[in-house]
Amino acid sequence: MEFAEQMWWKTNIIRWGSELGFVALGFTSAEAVEGLAQVLQTRSDQGLATPFEGQEIKQRIDPKAGWQECQTVIALAYPLPYTSSPQPDEGVIARSAVGEDYHRVLQQTINQLVDTILSNGWTGTLRFQVDTGPLIERAFAIRAGLGWVGRNQQLIIPEYGSFVALALLLLDQEIPPDRSSLDQCGACQRCVEACPAHILGKEPFAAKHCVSYLTQSKEVLSQEECKRLGVQIFGCDTCQEVCPHNQKWLEVEDADLCLSSFRRGVDLLETLNLSKGAFRQRFQATAAGWRGKGVLQRNAFLALRNIQDSRYRSWLEERNKDKSVPPIITPYL
Secondary structure (H helix, E strand, O other): OOHHHHHHHHHHHHHHHHHOOOOEEEEEEOOOOOOHHHHHHHHHHOOOOOOOOOOOHHHHHOHHHHOOOOOEEEEEEEEOOOOEOOOOOOEEEOHHHOOOOHHHHHHHHHHHHHHHHHHOOOOOOEEEEOOOOOOOHHHHHHHOOOOEEOOOOOEEEOOOEOOEEEEEEEEOOOOOOOOOOOOOOOOOOHHHHHOOOOOOOOOOOOHHHOHHHHOOOOOOOOHHHHHHHOOEEEOOOHHHHOOHHHHHHHHHHHOOOOOOOOEOEEOHHHHHOOOHHHHHHHOOOOOOOOOOHHHHHHHHHHHHHHOOOHHHHHHHHHHHHOOOOOOOOHHHO
């Protein structure tokens, strides 16, 4: 492919992506991400990685390890929905788990982009992944110039912030790459100070201790981890909410004009008493549904206890009488 043709495709893919709602899109080569293998290995050796992370490091940092023909990686960022604030006595769901599952939304949107590319004469092959693929999206997004990873481990997009979902589109043709962005966190320590787990600003990053991970883990949590959850039912946005680069986004979300139907707040007792039908209706189509209703019930139980809600004890007395305490909650009695 000649340079002029490469640039035609690059210009138009950016335009088509923007028209579909992507807030940032950048190109990088299919070379392995330099220097990341040792970081991942160290984190694994120290037991700080989560079980959700792939064990094959090469597959996570090298596009060619999974697809030898890959020549270009396109990193894409899609906006998370604006949400309404939870009430003081409610549990909290992270923005990435509110509304329709972002994996599904992104897959549908990327499929539209792929269809547009093919309908305009692309003769090569394309592949993509949305979060669940082996490649580390943030690493390629940095190299593709979308932004930088802050101390809170989130990709921060200049003039936009970090409330986005990431995806990668792989091409078997070479397209000129973009330049990586410079870190703009400076001396700011807001996320480090706000982190409930006190793990930010330290290397290697202890992902296994992150509150977002703990809300999804089916392992038995320690007393300290239980307290650390606070009222988080799924995920945690604390480090992003204090970030200066997200304040404009949050102002829009909080404005009276932003009357979002997407609610981050959930009734703790209702969540604790979830039936299978209620779980399917309320959570199954969201990103909070993939771990099942048990972890949500456990987190609601711990949240009620953390805030010393009187409903916690009455619920426990009733369930103890008929011996109907969910097994996932039993270790915390």
